[in-house]
Amino acid sequence: MNAGSALKPLRSLLPVLVILALIALVPLFSPSNRFLSLAISAGINVIALYGLSVLFGQTGILSMGHAALVGVSAYAAAILARDFGVGFWVALPVAAVASAIFAMIVGVPSLRVGGHHFVIMTFAFGQLLAIVLTNGGDYTGAATGLDIAGPVTLFGADVTELTRYYLMVVAFVTVAAVASWAIIHSSYGRTLRAIRENEKLAASLGINVGRHKIGAFVVSGVFAGVSGVLLAYFLGHISPSQFSSFPSIYLALMVMIGGARLIEGPLAGGILVAFLPEVLNLDPVQSRIVYGICLIAVIMLLPDGLIGGIVRALRGLFAGKAKQEAERDAAPSEARR
Amino acid sequence: MDIFIQQILNGLSIASVITLIAIGVTLIFGLTGIINFAHGEFLMIGGIVTWLAVSAGLGFPIAVMLSILAVGLMGYVLERGLFRFTLERPTNGFIVSLGLIVVLQHVVVLFWNPNQKSIPRPLTTVWEIAGVRIASVRVMVILITIAVVALSFRMITASRYGRALRASVEDRDTAALMGIPVRRYITGVFVLGSALAGLGGALLIALFPITPFTGGTMVMKGFAVALIGGLGNIYGAVAAGLILGIVEGFSAGYGFSQWTDAYSFVLMILVLIVRPHGLFGGTSGPRMAS
Numbered sequence: 001m002n003a004g005s006a007l008k009p010l011r012s013l014l015p016v017l018v019i020l021a022l023i024a025l026v027p028l029f030s031p032s033n034r035f036l037s038l039a040i041s042a043g044i045n046v047i048a049l050y051g052l053s054v055l056f057g058q059t060g061i062l063s064m065g066h067a068a069l070v071g072v073s074a075y076a077a078a079i080l081a082r083d084f085g086v087g088f089w090v091a092l093p094v095a096a097v098a099s100a101i102f103a104m105i106v107g108v109p110s111l112r113v114g115g116h117h118f119v120i121m122t123f124a125f126g127q128l129l130a131i132v133l134t135n136g137g138d139y140t141g142a143a144t145g146l147d148i149a150g151p152v153t154l155f156g157a158d159v160t161e162l163t164r165y166y167l168m169v170v171a172f173v174t175v176a177a178v179a180s181w182a183i184i185h186s187s188y189g190r191t192l193r194a195i196r197e198n199e200k201l202a203a204s205l206g207i208n209v210g211r212h213k214i215g216a217f218v219v220s221g222v223f224a225g226v227s228g229v230l231l232a233y234f235l236g237h238i239s240p241s242q243f244s245s246f247p248s249i250y251l252a253l254m255v256m257i258g259g260a261r262l263i264e265g266p267l268a269g270g271i272l273v274a275f276l277p278e279v280l281n282l283d284p285v286q287s288r289i290v291y292g293i294c295l296i297a298v299i300m301l302l303p304d305g306l307i308g309g310i311v312r313a314l315r316g317l318f319a320g321k322a323k324q325e326a327e328r329d330a331a332p333s334e335a336r337r
Numbered sequence: 338m339d340i341f342i343q344q345i346l347n348g349l350s351i352a353s354v355i356t357l358i359a360i361g362v363t364l365i366f367g368l369t370g371i372i373n374f375a376h377g378e379f380l381m382i383g384g385i386v387t388w389l390a391v392s393a394g395l396g397f398p399i400a401v402m403l404s405i406l407a408v409g410l411m412g413y414v415l416e417r418g419l420f421r422f423t424l425e426r427p428t429n430g431f432i433v434s435l436g437l438i439v440v441l442q443h444v445v446v447l448f449w450n451p452n453q454k455s456i457p458r459p460l461t462t463v464w465e466i467a468g469v470r471i472a473s474v475r476v477m478v479i480l481i482t483i484a485v486v487a488l489s490f491r492m493i494t495a496s497r498y499g500r501a502l503r504a505s506v507e508d509r510d511t512a513a514l515m516g517i518p519v520r521r522y523i524t525g526v527f528v529l530g531s532a533l534a535g536l537g538g539a540l541l542i543a544l545f546p547i548t549p550f551t552g553g554t555m556v557m558k559g560f561a562v563a564l565i566g567g568l569g570n571i572y573g574a575v576a577a578g579l580i581l582g583i584v585e586g587f588s589a590g591y592g593f594s595q596w597t598d599a600y601s602f603v604l605m606i607l608v609l610i611v612r613p614h615g616l617f618g619g620t621s622g623p624r625m626a627s
Contacts, residue, residue, distance in 0.1 A: 062428070119431065120372065123557065124606055127554075128606075131598055246553065249435050253436070285443045285446050292436040292437065295432065296436035
């Protein structure tokens with residue numbers, strides 16, 4: 001192992017860190033409140049997307065109930081604040097653990113069923129959660145949902161104000177990106193990729209496939225949990241429809257538009273989907289049609305997502321050694337099975 | 338007792354629509370391995386076409402025909418234009434179907450707003466037999482479904498096309514080696530499945546008002562039924578459709594109506610945990626996909 005190969009993983013993190021640093025400078029240009037709100041919701045999504053990219057990009061399993069994991073922690077945070085007077089920083093780890101536990105509860109039976117059915121199982125659990133929350137009476141606030149009050153403070157300073165909340169979300173996105181990068185470049189990430197590429201072969205090498213798949217789902221649950229708490233405190237009000245299956249479809253859509261395998265993918269997907277309607281000046285209905293068409297186009301034409309496609313095109317320009325790299329890093333088949 | 342019979346009837350009429358989706362879902366999955374979530378949107382489009390036709394002054398039977406034709410044609414176009422390219426990677430087909438859900442729903446919202454749409458009941462007679470009120474429209478839905486399902490069965494079990502179809506579901510490669518034009522059968526199944534969804538949509542709007550978002554819950558129920566019955570297994574889909582319809586009918590009649598939508602999911606999750614291949618056994622998708 002020479003110095004060059006040890007530095008290589010770091011090099012892949014660098015572009016994301018630079019982009020995030022630039023994003024953190026945005027408040028200097030005194031953006032409108034609307035821009036900041038959009039950016040905050042995009043950032044909150046991106047955190048969940050980084051978890052989803054570990055699950056889908058690395059392990060090759062797709063969750064269609066990811067918004068439910070976000071919802072569990074959002075509701076956990078709201079109920080903790082209401083019943084126990086617990087603030088943001090205590091709620092954050094507790095709710096993240098709640099999401100992870102929910103992921104395990106969903107994951108164990110779903111992954112036992114395996115293959116094609118996993119997607120449907122997670123979708124069904126997502127729908128079930130929305131139904132349970134809607135029928136939960138006063139405890140979950142039924143269809144109207146729950147309010148969550150209370151300022152978020154950091155080192156004694158109130159960060160509820162939009163610009164500060166924005167910076168905090170950017171910080172969380174950075175942590176999520178670094179965490180997902182660390183997972184990708186750890187031996188754990190390699191194990192997950194082995195499962196993605198050939199489950200039977202991985203099992204024959206002594207990898208406990210089932211446990212690692214559930215593990216990956218639980219890890220993605222932690223990301224979703226963090227994003228849920230941030231979401232609950234940002235919106236101040238949560239309701240079941242925000243976490244049913246269709247928000248889950250949008251999450252999957254974002255991660256696939258961006259590309260699930262590369263570290264830039266979730267960031268690009270989240271930002272693109274949030275700002276596309278603004279840029280093209282579309283109303284919500286039109287923008288959703290555009291998302292759907294984008295998703296279909298990306299899957300048909302660029303199976304590695306937009307960023308994967310761009311990276312591959314760039315690398316295609318430098319032939320030779322770079323080409324091998326491109327083939328290794330962005331394996332052309334998004335899903336073999 | 339009269340409530341009991343009425344609930345069975347209500348349940349069966351809902352089960353009919355669900356079964357019509359489930360047959361399409363199960364056939365498409367059996368042959369291509371594609372989990373087509375957009376199938377519920379096909380149903381919704383069928384309902385919208387019926388609504389448009391009836392609003393334009395056409396009779397209900399003609400509207401049903403138009404809906405079957407339109408949605409069948411849509412299935413053809415989508416298979417030729419999109420799903421054909423995802424046969425090697427069924428997961429991509431599934432993702433494409435997610436994109437289609439979003440597109441189809443919002444195209445309908447764009448043109449015809451997101452509000453509920455309903456048509457006047459095509460049959461208004463309500464028979465009263467020994468205190469039981471039987472709406473003829475429900476009976477009509479059940480009878481049409483029985484006829485169509487019986488016809489599909491006959492086609493699949495007795496004709497040589499059906500035999501070729503079953504062979505393709507069993508093993509696509511071997512079937513192709515035996516000279517069966519599998520690709521053409523895949524197109525055919527998409528068209529048949531879509532046409533059934535079109536019929537289902539037309540029948541659904543005869544029973545209840547629909548919105549552009551009706552497809553989402555209906556397709557989940559269709560999938561629940563297809564999975565409970567065993568994916569790729571048409572008999573299983575019909576049997577599971579009956580079970581679910583009756584369970585839903587009872588729960589609506591005996592005061593747990595707010596949980597009605599949850600039953601299909603709970604039932605499906607339980608069945609999959611206990612019997613991953615469904616109650617009646619199914620295929621795990623085409624072999625060449627692995």
